[in-house]
Amino acid sequence: MAMSNNVIGAINFVAMLLSIPVIGAGIWLATETDNSCVQILQWPVIVLGILILVVAIAGFIGGFWRIMWLLVFYLIAMLVLIILLACLVVFVYTVTARGSGHPEPSRSYLEYRLDDYSGFLRRRVRSHYKWDKIRACLSSTSVCAELNQTYRMAQDFFSAHLSPLQSGCCKPPTQCGYTFVNPTYWISPINNAADMDCLNWTNDQTTGLCYACDSCKAGLLENLEKEWRRANIILIITLVLLICVYVIGCCAFRNAKTENLFRKYKQGYNT
Structure with a gap:
């Protein structure tokens, strides 16, 4: 025993x-x-x-x-x-x-689409109430600010392997056709109506960027x-x-x- x-x-x-x-x-x-x-x-x-x-x-x-x-x-x-x-x-x-990233021509980083992810995860970020809290939390971090310190030239940035969060939240989607100034500051094209995310992009470095974009939500879910x-x-x-x-x-x-x-x-x- x-x-x-x-x-x-x-x-x-x-x-x-x-x-x-x-x-x-x-x-x-x-x-x-x-x-x-x-x-x-x-x-x-x-x-x-x-x-x-x-x-x-x-x-x-x-x-x-x-x-x-x-x-x-x-x-x-x-x-x-x-x-x-x-x-x-x-x-x-x-x-x-x-869910997975999508390649873009002449870019090493991937783009992310919200509809690619499971319904359970999408429901966690679709609500404005929930996303406003998540957005405030993400924008208070240095995720995007670090890019400005790392990449100075456009080609260096386009050749970078960004995290899904950086790709989705810190820059406009590639399909929008914005012109690179630095990783978090882009010049708007004449026609930026290809996607709602193109309209949601803003160069405001504190509460703007693409934190209101579906691409940011998708990048978050990929992460x-x-x-x-x-x-x-x-x-x-x-x-x-x-x-x-x-x-x-x-x-x-x-x-x-x-x-x-x-x-x-x-x-x-x-x-």
Whole structure:
């Protein structure tokens, strides 16, 4: 019995360690500019990681101190958390499966279109109320200002590999035909009615640029998708390891119960 309990405790210690990458993935998302402005995924990931840690601690204590009700709680609660983690992994994969950049002639950076992305993500940025908050958050960062310090000549800028956020929010769409002065200041063409984003562009360096454009929303979603996919890799690996740990824990728990029943039977037989 003691041996099985020690095994259960050791297994749950591993489960405690597995909560760290989940919490870390959530914290990493929270530190990224776009995710910190949108605030969709990071808190569910952090909360789920903390719950895994708490449940694993309960299993660890129950295993080493032979507290049966704690072990039962661990088995039920961890199963629920594994299912929730699997659902989160599937959800992230589903909402990030669509969307990609579009190349433009003589440009190294890509252009982004809002309609390319999943309905769930589009709904997060279509509302004026939600977007005004996100827009204020994004415009307060140095995402666009950094471009002016890096690129002085038009050809250098056109050859740059901009982030989706920079491409969508810091310059007018290429199809508008604006003339480059610097990365965040462009001369309007005679006819700029090719797209509403062409009309939404402004050279105002504080609240203007293309933060009101659909291309900015699309660039934000592309950035989110890239970061979510990276976080999802961590979640998938953790999910697989948690399932393995859980199965081993179930086997150890069953063996512990069998040993306990055999010990009681043996004591009854000897008496």
